[in-house]
Amino acid sequence: MELDRKAEIELASHAGRVLRESLGKGPQFIHVSIRRPFVVFYMRGLLSPTEKILLEQDQVFSVQHTRDLLMKTLIPELKAYTSLIAGMNLQEFYYDWGLHNQSAVFVGIESDDGRYESLSGETFTGKQALEQEIAHISQLVQKAPEGIYSCMLNERTLLVVRNGILISIEKELIRLGYEGNLKIAKRNLEKQHLHNNGHFESMLKARVIDAYADWDFQLDKSVIVFILNPKP
Numbered sequence: 001m002e003l004d005r006k007a008e009i010e011l012a013s014h015a016g017r018v019l020r021e022s023l024g025k026g027p028q029f030i031h032v033s034i035r036r037p038f039v040v041f042y043m044r045g046l047l048s049p050t051e052k053i054l055l056e057q058d059q060v061f062s063v064q065h066t067r068d069l070l071m072k073t074l075i076p077e078l079k080a081y082t083s084l085i086a087g088m089n090l091q092e093f094y095y096d097w098g099l100h101n102q103s104a105v106f107v108g109i110e111s112d113d114g115r116y117e118s119l120s121g122e123t124f125t126g127k128q129a130l131e132q133e134i135a136h137i138s139q140l141v142q143k144a145p146e147g148i149y150s151c152m153l154n155e156r157t158l159l160v161v162r163n164g165i166l167i168s169i170e171k172e173l174i175r176l177g178y179e180g181n182l183k184i185a186k187r188n189l190e191k192q193h194l195h196n197n198g199h200f201e202s203m204l205k206a207r208v209i210d211a212y213a214d215w216d217f218q219l220d221k222s223v224i225v226f227i228l229n230p231k232p
Contacts, residue, residue: 004034004086007032007034007085007086008031008032008033008034009032010085011032011034011039011041011081011082011085011086012030012031012032012041014078014081014085015030015032015041015043015078015106016030016043018074018077018078019043019046019074022070022073022074023046023048023051023070024048024049024050025046025047025048025049026046027043027044027045027046027104028044028045028046029043029044029045030042030043030044031043033153033154033156033157034086034088035119035151035153035154036088036110037088037109037110037111038107038108038109038110038119038151038153038159039082039086039088039090039107039108040105040106040107040108040153040157040159040225041078041104041105041106041107042103042104042105042157042225042227043103043104043105044101044102044103045102045103046097046102046103046104047099047102051063051066055099060099061184063097063099064097064099064184067097068180071095075093075095078093078106078108079093079108082108088108088110089110089111090108090109090110091109091110091111092107092108092109092216092219092221093106093107093108093109094106094107094108094109094214094215094216094223095107095214096187096212096213096214096225098210098212101210103210104212105212105225105227107159107214107223107225109223119151120149120150120151120161122151122152124150124151124152124158124204125203125204125205126203126204126205127150129199129203130150130158130160130200130203130204131148131150131160133197133199133200133203134148134150134160134162134224135148137190137193137194137197138162138165138190140193141186141189141190141193142165142166142167142170142186143165143167144165145162145163145164145165145222146163146164146165147162147163147164148160148161148162148163149161155206155228155230156227156228156229156230157225157226157227157228158204158225158226158228159223159224159225159226160223160224160225160226161221161222161223161224162221162222162223162224163219163220163221164220165215165220165221165222166217166220170182170217174217179217182217183214183215183217186213186215187213187214190213191211191213194211194213194224195210195211200226204226204228205230206228206229206230207228207229207230208226208227208228209227209228209229210226210227211224211225211226211227212224212225212227213225
């Protein structure tokens, strides 16, 4: 546990440094949570002066597109450093931006060697109701997932994984090269449901600070992260 804590601090420092070098401004706050096979980077205050001007001109797509291009360079760097510092060989990597509040989440996942299933079997307040609500949201936007798993990495970080959520028309759009536009559309739709849902806080007995979502279309898999503030 102590080794993981040291790795979390070092990874937070490194991620802040590479983002500052890439964007011209690093996050004001960054916290890394390791609970194998997962590592989650949570950032706040991540907006460069140029991005601020673009957002003031309603150029949200331009900011998202630029950051997506940036991540193609940063993901291999973050994977390599996580392997070096924490000994985690990340096979999957997800990310999402909260441009409305200048925040972001990155999620890395190691190969599944049984720890994933073990974690997802743990219980927490509202677990069953949460998974049912996520399945319902998935059904509204595309279809109910074939598999859904959730786990608390710590009292402030809740992670949900969905498998088997793509419908036939989405698979065809991906085959035709519309993966980027499909992801934007799915993210906009799902995050409306995640952000405007009054049930999560009562289920979890915690205030939901924010929610993030991303997909790996090749794996037909999605990750959702809730950042929580536990109620006293």
